Amino acid sequence: MTTTASPSSVAERPGVFQRLGVRLAGLLGLGALISALLAMMTMLALASYYVDRDSKAEALQTARGVAFALQAPVSFADGQGIRDAVAVLRARPQILGAWVHDKSGTLLHAAGTAVLRPTRSTQGGLADGWLQVTEPIVVGSDTLGHVTLHVSLADAQRKLQAQALAAAGTSLLAAFVALLLSQRLARRISVPVAQLAATASTITQEQNYQLRLPPAGSDEVGIAVSAFNHMLAEIERRVPRCSS
């Protein structure tokens, strides 16, 4: 008569961190955490890149619009016309400074509180929290001057920070869920193996070949358990012959 082995019959169990289930769960959890972190970092890097690129494109677009509106006022040196064209920017609170120069570099008009940096190329970015863009004022083939805008990116930075917090929270939640699932998965794999080890240990100590393991599915572990049970049955069949 055969009996099914129970986990309580295990003679000695390894330490917590040496147990297969714990190590497997840890490994799966670590993988999930690294994946979540990588996904979060990629998402943030992409978001930063696109926000930076879009901010520059938007600032240049605004500068182009103002440069177009300034064509006639700068050409006619109409001070009021220049002021009116620049005053449109008041509707955009993120623009902290605007400067209009003629082609000789003489300042025709300045508005806002920002400090003008002496360069005509695009300066600053998302990391700096500001952007300075310059656009030429061109009519036909004549360049009449240029307009420079200083744009604050503080709002974009705030939005990106909020996105980063949301991404971090979601990633942590995903990692936690992945950890729970990996524990359950690891238990499914490790329990039959642990039972196999415990039964083998009991048989060695007690010479009881009537012990059997419960079926453990059709995967590799299940095949191993089935083969182990078959091996025990074969030994049990031969042992009485040997003893007689």
Add this chain to the structure above:
Amino acid sequence: MLHSLRRRWTARRALARTLACLCLCLGAAGAGSAHAQVQAQDEAALKVKITLSLTRFAQWPGTPADTLRICLAQRDAAIARAFAEADGQTVNGRRIQVAPVPPVVGCNVLYVHASAERTTDLFRAAAGSATLIIGDADGTLAQGGMVELVAVNDLLRFDVNMAAIRHAQLGLSSQVLKLARQVRE
């Protein structure tokens, strides 16, 4: 004798005073004249600048030629000098050629200064052709001109006669119309 000497002395002092006054008056008049000349030259340069700016925003029918012919009617040294300085410059890739009128034929722009004579004949000659007529005399628009330069509170502004511009099949950017003091339809 003493009385005679004192009288002569007084007469000399009076003569010296008169001469000094005369010198001062002449000096002041000279300085005033120089100042007026500079002012007239500045005003003329501004009128030329506005004329060139108008050509920048005006459209003529057909393919634009390499040169932009500006015909000038004037009897004023300052405006002649200012336009002479603009001669040879380029606007939108077109070389400016300043020429006196008459004739009006072939002019892209006709500038009629307030000092010009027989303006009615000039306006009549330019009417119907694709010539942008600019003037700085009172009543330029009423005579058939398209743009009239007007001095308003030390600033030079301009009025536009859109009907005349359309009649000549010319175009003027809406950006320029925004800067005009008055646009007549």
